[in-house]
Amino acid sequence: MANLESDFVGIKSPNPFWLASAPPTDKEYNVRRAFEAGWGGVVWKTLGAEGPPVVNVNGPRYGAIHGADRRLLGLNNIELITDRPLDVNLEEMTRVKRDYPDHALIASVMVPCEEDEWKRILPMIAETGCDGFELNFGCPHGMAERGMGSAVGQVPDYIEMVARWCKEATDLPVIVKLTPNITNILHPAEAALRGGADAVSLINTINSITNVNLDAMSPEPMIDGKGTHGGYCGPAVKPIALNMVAEIARNPETAKLPISGIGGITTWRDAAEFMALGAGNVQVCTAAMTYGFKIVQEMISGLSQWMDEKGYTSTADFVGMATPNVTDWQYLNLNHVTKAVINQDDCISCGRCYAACEDTSHQAIEMSEDRVFTVKDDECVACNLCVNVCPVENCITMRTLDVGEMDERTGKPVEADYGNWTAHPNNPMSTAAE
């Protein structure tokens, strides 16, 4: 069986599955249960400065969107950092780390943007025996209004500055948690690197309003008739997070910056995808909040099985393997031709592919009177929409045409050579050799 042991910037854990800093990691009771269930590490719910802790709303904190059968696809929250006193959290962290020395315990921290604040609290927290720090520059609600969280994460200079203070204050690894509420994820990532951060973790939650209560005419979650934007997470944000991870991983300047991948990871496969794009480990929250801590068992067994099947002996074997294949649109091979193929044995004749193609795409699917659906190769542009709307997995697939085979749509045989937009005759900026 594959070895799932993980070493992320020197922090060791029995597996690469950490619980992200969030409600599941807010106290000793939960974290003990998480470790017992099999989680490799936890990032403790964000600690704030000494003194009276923050307060949370006393109405609903979460909103959600659902898919079929009320499957939770996206969760939004307006909860703040820990609302328990710092000393209580530190005592609990100390006990947990003492009892689980082989598991990773990371302290998430958020204090005002002042040097002495950061430099005073980090050594205090280090006393717990924690394995590292995660700087919360991501929370987009509440704390951001007070100049913390994403208010810091949206200003690269602040990220660099605070990261530097922290590195000066501790020898432990410092991970900077990035907010996705920016236009270009490279700027904050590069700033973290300049500040000396050992790694970045991303994404934090996305500014969002999940629903509007049409009776009260208020956003949800609704507090006494009003709502505020929250932070969005869960399966729905995974594509956004994957892209941001990939952007950092393939950017020459940040390519060597370790990444802890976060964002909608629900299954072992999601985790493997983040890691293939360059994340050294992953952090999970919504899936645990939806199904409980036990899901990590599927993540462990699934990742192990897949690694065994692929012959990977450690996670390092495949981390970043997909990164070189992330490219710009302009470099995609325009001479690569595929066509949709409908497997008639698997087809249940729902006609969704037909409706999608006929109404919204290229009229490339034919429907016979007895509901047999076939692809018209002379119309199919291989857009993949039929594949995506088909309710039967792998019923519709894309067949790659062989070199020399006729593309019935263009009337031209498939070319052997790679050819992209940069050299395409239709491109006015074409750099094709004269």
Place this chain on the structure above:
Amino acid sequence: MSNTPFSDGIQAARLDAAELSENFGDLHPRFDDHEALVAADRCYFCHDAPCMTACPTDIDIPLFIRQIATGTPEAAAKTIFDQNILGGMCARVCPTETLCEQVCVRETAEGNPVEIGRLQRYATDKLVDAGLHPFGRADSTGKKVAVVGAGPAGLSAAHRLAMHGHDVTVYDARAKAGGLNEFGIAAYKSVESFAEREVDWLLKIGGITVETGKKLGDGLSLDGLNAEFDAVFLGIGLGGVNALGVDGEDKDGVDDAVDFIAELRQADDLGQMAIGRDVVVIGGGMTAVDAAVQAKLLGALNVSLVYRRGKDRMNASEFEQDLAASKGVRIITNASPKSVIGNGAVREIEFEYTDNDLKPTGQTIRLAADQVFKAIGQTLEGDGLPELEWGKIKVDDTGRTSVAGIWAGGDCATGGDDLTVTAVAEGRDAAEDIHAKLSA
């Protein structure tokens, strides 16, 4: 309680009130909101959906299910009623397993269709229970239409005609409107007086006068109606019951299944319904199953349903056959009645085994019977009807008969299966044709 299932002869109160109440409860209890959402989520919203094509009334099933899924069951009900004003009853009695649900792509994919019938009931009950009638009448046309028969075909025609602004008079031979919905189906398919409530709800459209106790040849004449009204629609069903044609058929204890079913439906107290200890039902259709199952539910010790051909030739759907078997009804196939034996009252009935072509084999079987129900088909009754074909009133696609000004639909007319939903479609379509004719 003095009687039990073992009591000899035809007896009432074989079971106590609690058992009877349990036995005759709703066959498919209505979905609650959660169940409906879960079931609705399974619909794929197919293009040109097979379920719609399979529905004799062409209900836009994917649309109504999506309307349920998005929290507007009232709109879903309107979608159903647009095509089928008796969508509530059809949701209860349609053999969905051989119609919409048989062709559901999830039946194809998983052998587990979207539960269209129960979703339809969920939606239609919302409006019917709330007493909300979603249709209004067009301006009065001043035309008068007579509808004979207040069953599914007649009610469907009457409603559509009233919607178009015609004044409709519905005649029915029975004391109550509803036809087979009220008198002809098993009680557990229409609990809480649904058939009656549905008629009341349907009549909220206005412009429909119901006159009960009026029958063709007994207070009504077709010529008279044709002269008095601008159009006539006949939805008179099949009033006659086929005879066995065997010796001893006239013995006591040999009854028509339809009479038993009707009596049971109208009974205020099921404890008063007498039933034999050993009951034999002859026939292979829905009526036979309804009679056999209800005999068992009333507490008969042994109930046999005997059909003269093979199981695959039975008109009762597989679901109905399974239902009967699950309630303890013994189904005997390939056996044709030969003689009813008994001294005054039936004691036994003899059958001869037959092959699928009804060729006798010479082998016989005798079943103990103190009650026999005949359910081998019904026939059209009446004199002076329009031209017949195969024993039914000959109609074209729009329900026109051989006589100008007279339309027909439902079981009494040619075309389509003898199903409630087919009758509703035929009544509706004839009404549209009548309206077109009267508007011309």
